Amino acid sequence: MMANDENSIKVTRSNTAPWNHGPIQRATAEQLLSDKKFGTFLVRQSEHYPGDYTLSIKDDSKIQHYRVKILSNGSYTVDDEIFFDDLKLLVEHYELDADGLCCRLEQALCNNSTNMNGVCDSIDSVPLTSSLLPPTQSTIEYKDLTIGKIIGSGEFAEVYEGTYRKSRVAIKVLKEPNSAALFLHEADIMSSLKHPNLVQLLGVAQSPDNVIYLVTEFMAKGSLLHYLTTRGRSVIYKTDLLSFAIDTCEGLSYLEQNHIVHRDVAASNVLIADDNTAKVSDFGLAKSAGDNGCERIKCRTKWTAPEALESKKYTHKSDIWSYGILLWEIYSYGRCPYPRIPANEVLINLKQGHRMEPPDGCPPEIGDIMRQSWLNDPDKRPTFSNVLDKLKQIRERLPSS
Numbered sequence: 001m002m003a004n005d006e007n008s009i010k011v012t013r014s015n016t017a018p019w020n021h022g023p024i025q026r027a028t029a030e031q032l033l034s035d036k037k038f039g040t041f042l043v044r045q046s047e048h049y050p051g052d053y054t055l056s057i058k059d060d061s062k063i064q065h066y067r068v069k070i071l072s073n074g075s076y077t078v079d080d081e082i083f084f085d086d087l088k089l090l091v092e093h094y095e096l097d098a099d100g101l102c103c104r105l106e107q108a109l110c111n112n113s114t115n116m117n118g119v120c121d122s123i124d125s126v127p128l129t130s131s132l133l134p135p136t137q138s139t140i141e142y143k144d145l146t147i148g149k150i151i152g153s154g155e156f157a158e159v160y161e162g163t164y165r166k167s168r169v170a171i172k173v174l175k176e177p178n179s180a181a182l183f184l185h186e187a188d189i190m191s192s193l194k195h196p197n198l199v200q201l202l203g204v205a206q207s208p209d210n211v212i213y214l215v216t217e218f219m220a221k222g223s224l225l226h227y228l229t230t231r232g233r234s235v236i237y238k239t240d241l242l243s244f245a246i247d248t249c250e251g252l253s254y255l256e257q258n259h260i261v262h263r264d265v266a267a268s269n270v271l272i273a274d275d276n277t278a279k280v281s282d283f284g285l286a287k288s289a290g291d292n293g294c295e296r297i298k299c300r301t302k303w304t305a306p307e308a309l310e311s312k313k314y315t316h317k318s319d320i321w322s323y324g325i326l327l328w329e330i331y332s333y334g335r336c337p338y339p340r341i342p343a344n345e346v347l348i349n350l351k352q353g354h355r356m357e358p359p360d361g362c363p364p365e366i367g368d369i370m371r372q373s374w375l376n377d378p379d380k381r382p383t384f385s386n387v388l389d390k391l392k393q394i395r396e397r398l399p400s401s
Contacts, residue, residue, distance in 0.1 A: 020042075
Protein backbone atom coordinates (compact mmCIF):
# COMPACT_ATOMS: atom_id res chain seq x y z
CA MET A 1 0.00 0.00 0.00
CA MET A 2 2.85 2.36 0.84
CA ALA A 3 4.55 1.85 -2.52
CA ASN A 4 1.34 2.61 -4.41
CA ASP A 5 0.82 5.76 -2.38
CA GLU A 6 4.37 6.93 -3.12
CA ASN A 7 3.97 6.29 -6.85
CA SER A 8 0.70 8.18 -6.98
CA ILE A 9 2.35 11.15 -5.27
CA LYS A 10 5.22 11.08 -7.78
CA VAL A 11 2.87 11.09 -10.78
CA THR A 12 0.64 13.76 -9.29
CA ARG A 13 3.56 16.10 -8.63
CA SER A 14 4.52 16.06 -12.33
CA ASN A 15 0.97 16.17 -13.67
CA THR A 16 -0.02 19.11 -11.48
CA ALA A 17 3.21 21.08 -11.86
CA PRO A 18 2.48 24.70 -12.87
CA TRP A 19 4.51 24.38 -16.10
CA ASN A 20 2.46 21.36 -17.29
CA HIS A 21 -0.22 22.69 -19.65
CA GLY A 22 -1.66 19.31 -20.57
CA PRO A 23 -3.16 18.65 -24.06
CA ILE A 24 -2.71 22.07 -25.68
CA GLN A 25 -1.72 22.36 -29.34
CA ARG A 26 1.63 23.55 -30.71
CA ALA A 27 0.06 26.74 -32.07
CA THR A 28 -1.44 27.53 -28.66
CA ALA A 29 1.93 26.99 -26.96
CA GLU A 30 3.62 29.33 -29.43
CA GLN A 31 0.95 31.96 -28.88
CA LEU A 32 1.36 31.72 -25.10
CA LEU A 33 5.15 32.02 -25.30
CA SER A 34 5.42 34.54 -28.16
CA ASP A 35 5.63 37.69 -26.03
CA LYS A 36 7.56 36.14 -23.12
CA LYS A 37 11.23 36.59 -22.34
CA PHE A 38 14.09 34.35 -23.49
CA GLY A 39 14.10 31.01 -21.65
CA THR A 40 10.42 30.94 -20.69
CA PHE A 41 9.05 27.41 -21.08
CA LEU A 42 6.06 25.12 -20.70
CA VAL A 43 5.42 21.38 -20.99
CA ARG A 44 2.48 19.94 -22.92
CA GLN A 45 1.25 16.56 -24.06
CA SER A 46 2.69 15.56 -27.44
CA GLU A 47 0.33 15.90 -30.41
CA HIS A 48 2.18 13.45 -32.66
CA TYR A 49 3.43 10.92 -30.07
CA PRO A 50 0.55 10.01 -27.73
CA GLY A 51 1.78 9.36 -24.20
CA ASP A 52 4.91 11.47 -24.62
CA TYR A 53 5.39 15.17 -23.82
CA THR A 54 6.75 18.23 -25.60
CA LEU A 55 8.97 20.83 -23.97
CA SER A 56 8.39 24.26 -25.61
CA ILE A 57 10.94 27.02 -24.98
CA LYS A 58 11.07 30.69 -26.04
CA ASP A 59 14.37 31.13 -27.91
CA ASP A 60 15.74 34.44 -29.20
CA SER A 61 13.66 34.63 -32.38
CA LYS A 62 11.28 31.65 -32.23
CA ILE A 63 9.75 28.91 -30.10
CA GLN A 64 11.73 25.65 -29.94
CA HIS A 65 9.95 22.33 -29.31
CA TYR A 66 11.61 19.19 -27.90
CA ARG A 67 10.00 15.77 -27.66
CA VAL A 68 10.20 14.25 -24.17
CA LYS A 69 10.07 10.48 -24.59
CA ILE A 70 8.79 8.13 -21.91
CA LEU A 71 10.65 4.84 -22.22
CA SER A 72 9.33 1.36 -21.44
CA ASN A 73 11.10 1.40 -18.05
CA GLY A 74 9.25 4.59 -17.08
CA SER A 75 12.20 6.97 -17.47
CA TYR A 76 12.04 10.31 -19.31
CA THR A 77 14.56 11.64 -21.83
CA VAL A 78 15.02 14.40 -24.41
CA ASP A 79 18.22 13.19 -26.06
CA ASP A 80 18.46 9.44 -25.31
CA GLU A 81 21.62 10.19 -23.32
CA ILE A 82 20.37 11.49 -19.96
CA PHE A 83 17.42 9.78 -18.25
CA PHE A 84 15.19 10.87 -15.38
CA ASP A 85 12.75 9.13 -13.04
CA ASP A 86 10.02 11.68 -13.67
CA LEU A 87 9.17 14.83 -15.59
CA LYS A 88 9.84 17.09 -12.63
CA LEU A 89 13.45 15.89 -12.33
CA LEU A 90 13.95 16.42 -16.06
CA VAL A 91 12.72 20.01 -15.81
CA GLU A 92 14.89 20.66 -12.74
CA HIS A 93 17.95 19.39 -14.60
CA TYR A 94 17.44 21.74 -17.54
CA GLU A 95 16.73 24.62 -15.18
CA LEU A 96 20.32 24.16 -13.99
CA ASP A 97 21.98 23.56 -17.37
CA ALA A 98 20.87 23.85 -21.02
CA ASP A 99 22.85 20.64 -21.72
CA GLY A 100 22.05 20.54 -25.45
CA LEU A 101 18.80 22.53 -25.49
CA CYS A 102 18.61 25.94 -27.15
CA CYS A 103 18.95 27.55 -23.71
CA ARG A 104 18.53 26.85 -20.02
CA LEU A 105 14.95 26.79 -18.71
CA GLU A 106 14.82 30.25 -17.17
CA GLN A 107 11.17 30.79 -16.30
CA ALA A 108 8.12 28.53 -16.19
CA LEU A 109 4.89 29.69 -17.80
CA CYS A 110 2.03 28.79 -15.46
CA ASN A 111 -1.00 26.97 -16.77
CA ASN A 112 -3.13 28.58 -14.09
CA SER A 113 -1.93 32.12 -13.67
CA THR A 114 -1.52 33.52 -10.20
CA ASN A 115 -0.09 36.83 -11.37
CA MET A 116 -0.66 39.38 -14.11
CA ASN A 117 1.49 37.85 -16.86
CA GLY A 118 0.98 34.16 -16.08
CA VAL A 119 4.67 33.54 -15.38
CA CYS A 120 5.44 31.34 -12.38
CA ASP A 121 7.78 32.57 -9.70
CA SER A 122 11.13 30.81 -9.94
CA ILE A 123 12.24 28.33 -7.31
CA ASP A 124 14.56 30.86 -5.70
CA SER A 125 11.93 33.58 -5.36
CA VAL A 126 8.91 31.79 -3.92
CA PRO A 127 8.30 31.25 -0.22
CA LEU A 128 9.34 27.91 1.26
CA THR A 129 6.04 26.05 1.25
CA SER A 130 5.01 22.41 1.39
CA SER A 131 4.72 22.41 -2.40
CA LEU A 132 8.38 23.36 -2.75
CA LEU A 133 10.06 21.49 0.11
CA PRO A 134 9.97 17.71 0.50
CA PRO A 135 7.09 16.64 2.77
CA THR A 136 9.54 15.41 5.43
CA GLN A 137 11.59 18.58 5.34
CA SER A 138 11.55 20.85 8.42
CA THR A 139 11.69 24.59 7.99
CA ILE A 140 13.54 26.95 10.29
CA GLU A 141 12.50 30.51 11.02
CA TYR A 142 15.09 32.85 9.51
CA LYS A 143 14.80 35.17 12.53
CA ASP A 144 16.13 32.36 14.73
CA LEU A 145 19.41 32.23 12.76
CA THR A 146 22.54 34.29 13.35
CA ILE A 147 25.10 34.11 10.55
CA GLY A 148 28.77 34.50 11.40
CA LYS A 149 32.05 34.13 9.54
CA ILE A 150 32.54 32.10 6.35
CA ILE A 151 34.20 28.72 6.94
CA GLY A 152 34.02 27.10 3.51
CA SER A 153 33.13 27.59 -0.13
CA GLY A 154 32.15 25.22 -2.94
CA GLU A 155 30.88 25.40 -6.50
CA PHE A 156 27.25 26.09 -5.59
CA ALA A 157 27.33 27.36 -2.03
CA GLU A 158 29.26 29.00 0.78
CA VAL A 159 29.25 27.70 4.36
CA TYR A 160 29.11 29.99 7.39
CA GLU A 161 29.43 29.41 11.08
CA GLY A 162 26.31 30.54 12.93
CA THR A 163 23.85 29.96 15.72
CA TYR A 164 20.32 28.62 15.78
CA ARG A 165 18.44 29.17 19.02
CA LYS A 166 21.79 29.61 20.80
CA SER A 167 23.25 26.36 19.40
CA ARG A 168 26.31 26.46 17.15
CA VAL A 169 25.44 25.42 13.57
CA ALA A 170 26.79 25.44 10.03
CA ILE A 171 24.76 27.44 7.51
CA LYS A 172 25.06 26.65 3.81
CA VAL A 173 24.06 29.53 1.51
CA LEU A 174 23.41 29.34 -2.22
CA LYS A 175 25.86 31.23 -4.42
CA GLU A 176 23.65 31.05 -7.49
CA PRO A 177 19.83 31.07 -7.29
CA ASN A 178 19.70 28.78 -10.34
CA SER A 179 21.18 26.01 -8.18
CA ALA A 180 18.13 25.97 -5.90
CA ALA A 181 16.78 22.66 -7.25
CA LEU A 182 20.08 20.91 -6.50
CA PHE A 183 20.18 22.58 -3.08
CA LEU A 184 16.70 21.39 -2.15
CA HIS A 185 17.51 17.93 -3.49
CA GLU A 186 20.37 17.80 -0.98
CA ALA A 187 17.97 18.86 1.79
CA ASP A 188 15.51 16.17 0.70
CA ILE A 189 18.16 13.44 0.89
CA MET A 190 19.58 14.64 4.21
CA SER A 191 16.18 14.92 5.88
CA SER A 192 15.55 11.21 5.33
CA LEU A 193 18.89 10.09 6.82
CA LYS A 194 19.79 9.85 10.50
CA HIS A 195 23.05 8.25 11.58
CA PRO A 196 25.86 9.31 13.96
CA ASN A 197 28.36 9.21 11.07
CA LEU A 198 26.34 11.40 8.70
CA VAL A 199 26.19 15.18 9.11
CA GLN A 200 22.69 15.94 10.40
CA LEU A 201 20.39 18.44 8.70
CA LEU A 202 18.52 20.65 11.16
CA GLY A 203 16.30 22.34 8.60
CA VAL A 204 15.95 24.86 5.77
CA ALA A 205 15.36 28.59 6.15
CA GLN A 206 14.57 31.43 3.78
CA SER A 207 15.36 35.09 4.36
CA PRO A 208 12.94 37.96 3.57
CA ASP A 209 14.93 38.61 0.38
CA ASN A 210 14.39 34.96 -0.68
CA VAL A 211 17.87 33.56 0.02
CA ILE A 212 17.77 29.84 0.89
CA TYR A 213 19.81 28.45 3.80
CA LEU A 214 20.62 24.83 4.68
CA VAL A 215 21.26 24.51 8.43
CA THR A 216 23.27 21.54 9.72
CA GLU A 217 25.09 20.50 12.86
CA PHE A 218 28.43 22.25 13.34
CA MET A 219 31.59 20.22 12.75
CA ALA A 220 34.27 22.09 14.65
CA LYS A 221 37.41 20.57 13.11
CA GLY A 222 36.50 21.02 9.46
CA SER A 223 37.02 18.54 6.66
CA LEU A 224 38.97 15.32 7.06
CA LEU A 225 41.25 16.45 4.24
CA HIS A 226 42.08 19.68 6.09
CA TYR A 227 42.53 17.79 9.34
CA LEU A 228 44.99 15.34 7.77
CA THR A 229 47.05 17.91 5.87
CA THR A 230 47.34 20.43 8.71
CA ARG A 231 48.29 17.99 11.48
CA GLY A 232 50.27 15.19 9.87
CA ARG A 233 52.04 12.16 11.31
CA SER A 234 53.37 13.86 14.44
CA VAL A 235 49.86 14.56 15.76
CA ILE A 236 47.64 11.89 14.19
CA TYR A 237 48.15 8.32 15.41
CA LYS A 238 47.51 5.13 13.43
CA THR A 239 44.52 4.47 15.72
CA ASP A 240 43.08 7.85 14.63
CA LEU A 241 43.43 6.91 10.97
CA LEU A 242 41.62 3.62 11.57
CA SER A 243 38.86 5.43 13.48
CA PHE A 244 38.34 7.83 10.56
CA ALA A 245 38.18 4.87 8.18
CA ILE A 246 35.63 3.04 10.37
CA ASP A 247 33.47 6.13 11.01
CA THR A 248 33.27 6.93 7.31
CA CYS A 249 32.53 3.31 6.43
CA GLU A 250 29.77 3.24 9.08
CA GLY A 251 28.08 6.22 7.42
CA LEU A 252 28.46 4.80 3.91
CA SER A 253 27.26 1.37 5.03
CA TYR A 254 24.11 3.07 6.36
CA LEU A 255 23.61 4.75 2.96
CA GLU A 256 24.10 1.36 1.27
CA GLN A 257 21.46 -0.23 3.52
CA ASN A 258 19.08 2.61 2.67
CA HIS A 259 19.75 2.35 -1.08
CA ILE A 260 21.41 5.76 -1.41
CA VAL A 261 24.45 6.21 -3.67
CA HIS A 262 26.59 9.15 -2.52
CA ARG A 263 28.53 9.66 -5.80
CA ASP A 264 31.07 12.07 -4.30
CA VAL A 265 32.99 10.13 -1.64
CA ALA A 266 36.24 11.95 -0.82
CA ALA A 267 38.15 13.19 2.24
CA SER A 268 37.01 16.74 1.51
CA ASN A 269 33.39 15.57 1.93
CA VAL A 270 33.97 14.03 5.37
CA LEU A 271 33.79 16.40 8.36
CA ILE A 272 35.34 16.03 11.82
CA ALA A 273 33.45 16.85 15.03
CA ASP A 274 34.90 18.19 18.26
CA ASP A 275 35.26 14.66 19.64
CA ASN A 276 37.10 13.53 16.45
CA THR A 277 34.09 11.63 15.07
CA ALA A 278 34.16 11.56 11.26
CA LYS A 279 30.86 12.17 9.46
CA VAL A 280 30.00 11.93 5.76
CA SER A 281 28.63 15.17 4.32
CA ASP A 282 27.71 16.88 1.04
CA PHE A 283 24.73 15.00 -0.39
CA GLY A 284 24.22 17.31 -3.37
CA LEU A 285 24.94 14.49 -5.84
CA ALA A 286 23.41 11.63 -3.84
CA LYS A 287 20.60 9.64 -5.42
CA SER A 288 18.51 6.52 -5.00
CA ALA A 289 20.27 3.30 -5.98
CA GLY A 290 17.12 2.36 -7.92
CA ASP A 291 17.65 5.28 -10.31
CA ASN A 292 19.64 3.57 -13.06
CA GLY A 293 19.61 6.41 -15.56
CA CYS A 294 22.75 7.95 -16.99
CA GLU A 295 23.42 11.45 -15.77
CA ARG A 296 26.10 13.98 -16.57
CA ILE A 297 27.50 15.33 -13.34
CA LYS A 298 30.72 17.09 -12.52
CA CYS A 299 32.69 14.23 -11.01
CA ARG A 300 36.14 14.03 -9.46
CA THR A 301 38.04 11.98 -12.03
CA LYS A 302 40.67 10.73 -9.59
CA TRP A 303 38.02 9.49 -7.16
CA THR A 304 35.55 8.00 -9.64
CA ALA A 305 35.33 4.35 -10.71
CA PRO A 306 36.24 3.76 -14.37
CA GLU A 307 32.80 2.35 -15.27
CA ALA A 308 31.15 5.47 -13.83
CA LEU A 309 33.54 7.74 -15.76
CA GLU A 310 32.57 5.98 -18.98
CA SER A 311 28.86 5.15 -18.55
CA LYS A 312 27.87 7.91 -16.08
CA LYS A 313 26.09 5.20 -14.07
CA TYR A 314 26.83 5.30 -10.36
CA THR A 315 26.23 2.44 -7.91
CA HIS A 316 27.29 1.34 -4.44
CA LYS A 317 30.18 -0.41 -6.20
CA SER A 318 31.39 2.88 -7.67
CA ASP A 319 31.06 4.41 -4.18
CA ILE A 320 33.21 1.57 -2.78
CA TRP A 321 35.88 2.39 -5.41
CA SER A 322 35.81 6.01 -4.20
CA TYR A 323 36.04 4.79 -0.61
CA GLY A 324 39.24 2.95 -1.56
CA ILE A 325 40.63 6.28 -2.77
CA LEU A 326 39.46 7.87 0.49
CA LEU A 327 41.37 5.20 2.45
CA TRP A 328 44.44 6.08 0.38
CA GLU A 329 43.94 9.76 1.30
CA ILE A 330 43.64 8.88 4.99
CA TYR A 331 46.79 6.74 5.12
CA SER A 332 48.79 9.21 3.02
CA TYR A 333 47.79 12.02 5.41
CA GLY A 334 45.84 13.92 2.77
CA ARG A 335 47.95 13.59 -0.38
CA CYS A 336 46.22 13.95 -3.74
CA PRO A 337 45.59 10.54 -5.37
CA TYR A 338 47.63 9.45 -8.41
CA PRO A 339 50.53 11.83 -7.71
CA ARG A 340 52.19 13.21 -10.84
CA ILE A 341 49.45 11.78 -13.11
CA PRO A 342 47.16 14.40 -14.73
CA ALA A 343 43.45 13.79 -14.18
CA ASN A 344 42.82 13.35 -17.91
CA GLU A 345 45.29 10.45 -18.03
CA VAL A 346 43.95 8.52 -15.03
CA LEU A 347 41.27 6.57 -16.90
CA ILE A 348 43.76 5.42 -19.56
CA ASN A 349 46.08 4.13 -16.83
CA LEU A 350 43.23 2.35 -15.02
CA LYS A 351 42.05 0.63 -18.20
CA GLN A 352 45.60 -0.63 -18.70
CA GLY A 353 45.41 -2.25 -15.26
CA HIS A 354 47.51 0.24 -13.31
CA ARG A 355 46.56 0.92 -9.67
CA MET A 356 48.09 3.01 -6.90
CA GLU A 357 50.25 1.30 -4.32
CA PRO A 358 49.15 1.76 -0.69
CA PRO A 359 50.97 4.69 0.98
CA ASP A 360 54.18 4.10 2.92
CA GLY A 361 53.43 2.74 6.39
CA CYS A 362 49.91 1.67 5.50
CA PRO A 363 48.93 -1.59 7.30
CA PRO A 364 48.82 -4.53 4.84
CA GLU A 365 45.17 -5.31 5.72
CA ILE A 366 44.15 -1.76 4.79
CA GLY A 367 46.13 -2.02 1.56
CA ASP A 368 44.22 -5.21 0.75
CA ILE A 369 40.89 -3.38 1.19
CA MET A 370 42.11 -0.68 -1.21
CA ARG A 371 43.04 -3.27 -3.84
CA GLN A 372 39.70 -5.07 -3.49
CA SER A 373 37.87 -1.75 -3.82
CA TRP A 374 39.70 -1.11 -7.10
CA LEU A 375 38.94 -4.41 -8.81
CA ASN A 376 37.98 -3.88 -12.43
CA ASP A 377 34.79 -5.95 -12.13
CA PRO A 378 32.38 -3.99 -9.89
CA ASP A 379 30.61 -7.18 -8.84
CA LYS A 380 33.84 -8.49 -7.31
CA ARG A 381 34.33 -5.43 -5.11
CA PRO A 382 33.27 -5.78 -1.47
CA THR A 383 30.19 -4.16 0.03
CA PHE A 384 30.52 -1.46 2.68
CA SER A 385 29.18 -3.96 5.19
CA ASN A 386 32.00 -6.38 4.29
CA VAL A 387 34.63 -3.67 4.59
CA LEU A 388 33.21 -2.46 7.91
CA ASP A 389 33.49 -5.97 9.37
CA LYS A 390 37.14 -6.20 8.26
CA LEU A 391 37.99 -2.78 9.70
CA LYS A 392 36.43 -3.66 13.04
CA GLN A 393 38.39 -6.93 13.12
CA ILE A 394 41.59 -4.95 12.54
CA ARG A 395 40.68 -2.65 15.44
CA GLU A 396 40.00 -5.64 17.74
CA ARG A 397 43.48 -6.99 17.04
CA LEU A 398 45.19 -3.76 18.05
CA PRO A 399 47.02 -3.91 21.41
CA SER A 400 45.06 -2.22 24.18
CA SER A 401 46.60 0.99 25.41
